[in-house]
Amino acid sequence: MDVKQFDVVTLFPPMFEAISQFGITRRAGEEGRYQLHLWNPRDFTDDNYRTIDDRPYGGGPGMVMLADPMEKAVQAAKQRQLANGVEKPKVIYMSPQGRHLTHAVVMELVSQSGLIFLAGRYEGVDERLVRRQVDDEISIGDYVLSGGELAAMVVIDAIVRQLPGVLGDADSAEQDSFVNGLLDYPHYTRPEIYQGEPVPEVLMSGNHAHIKKWRLKQALGRTWLRRPDLLAARQLTKEESGLLAAFQADHKQ
Numbered sequence: 001m002d003v004k005q006f007d008v009v010t011l012f013p014p015m016f017e018a019i020s021q022f023g024i025t026r027r028a029g030e031e032g033r034y035q036l037h038l039w040n041p042r043d044f045t046d047d048n049y050r051t052i053d054d055r056p057y058g059g060g061p062g063m064v065m066l067a068d069p070m071e072k073a074v075q076a077a078k079q080r081q082l083a084n085g086v087e088k089p090k091v092i093y094m095s096p097q098g099r100h101l102t103h104a105v106v107m108e109l110v111s112q113s114g115l116i117f118l119a120g121r122y123e124g125v126d127e128r129l130v131r132r133q134v135d136d137e138i139s140i141g142d143y144v145l146s147g148g149e150l151a152a153m154v155v156i157d158a159i160v161r162q163l164p165g166v167l168g169d170a171d172s173a174e175q176d177s178f179v180n181g182l183l184d185y186p187h188y189t190r191p192e193i194y195q196g197e198p199v200p201e202v203l204m205s206g207n208h209a210h211i212k213k214w215r216l217k218q219a220l221g222r223t224w225l226r227r228p229d230l231l232a233a234r235q236l237t238k239e240e241s242g243l244l245a246a247f248q249a250d251h252k253q
């Protein structure tokens with residue numbers, strides 16, 4: 001199994017403890033499924049003040065990140081990836097101007113052996129750095145964050161979960177929403193009656209065929225109610241069409 005190589009250019013390396021120190025992404029890192037290396041552009045400055053940003057040409061609010069320290073950090077990341085066997089490291093810039101992150105985009109990135117993420121702060125980075133170094137620009141949604149770090153962590157987390165064997169029970173990756181193009185079904189655990197509300201009977205029946213059917217019906221129904229756009233994009237089997245019709249009939253009453 002090859003080791004995924006992730007590098008991030010960021011002014012705040014400690015933020016990435018959110019994925020390297022907790023849960024599934026921590027364990028996957030400890031098991032050597034991926035390596036995460038952080039590069040701070042401040043370490044690539046050559047002035048005493050370690051300057052990494054400046055005012056925008058053309059005026060306007062905020063600051064822009066200087067191209068040179070970022071480029072040197074990207075070069076260092078590329079060197080590390082090449083030294084770790086990555087043929088062609090792909091540079092991804094996290095920004096609201098990028099293409100939307102979807103499950104399909106995640107799966108595209110899963111197939112890459114090495115990714116270098118640029119996490120911008122302020123108003124972003126000098127466009128010449130983007131043109132010279134960026135292969136792909138990705139957005140996690142139509143909103144502005146204080147920096148690209150959280151966006152980069154979202155992408156890395158989504159990729160790591162899809163690495164074979166990372167999720168203990170392989171099925172749970174399969175049943176994740178969006179893998180089968182539908183939203184997830186509702187989940188229940190102890191107690192059997194919570195605040196007077198019971199768990200749906202079918203889930204207590206032990207009849208695995210019925211349970212599977214009920215879960216598919218719920219997934220179809222939820223997708224119909226909450227994300228009709230996903231449903232429109234998905235071919236339904238005869239069985240699925242029947243289950244959805246039954247859900248819709250129940251919903252009407």
Ligand SMILES: NC(=O)c1ccc(NCc2cccc(O)c2)nc1
Binds near residue numbers: 096119121124141151
């Ligand atoms: N939706 C996103 O993926 C996203 C990504 C980054 C970000 N902030 C840093 C930044 C970076 C570049 C330009 C810029 O305007 C702001 N905010 C939201």
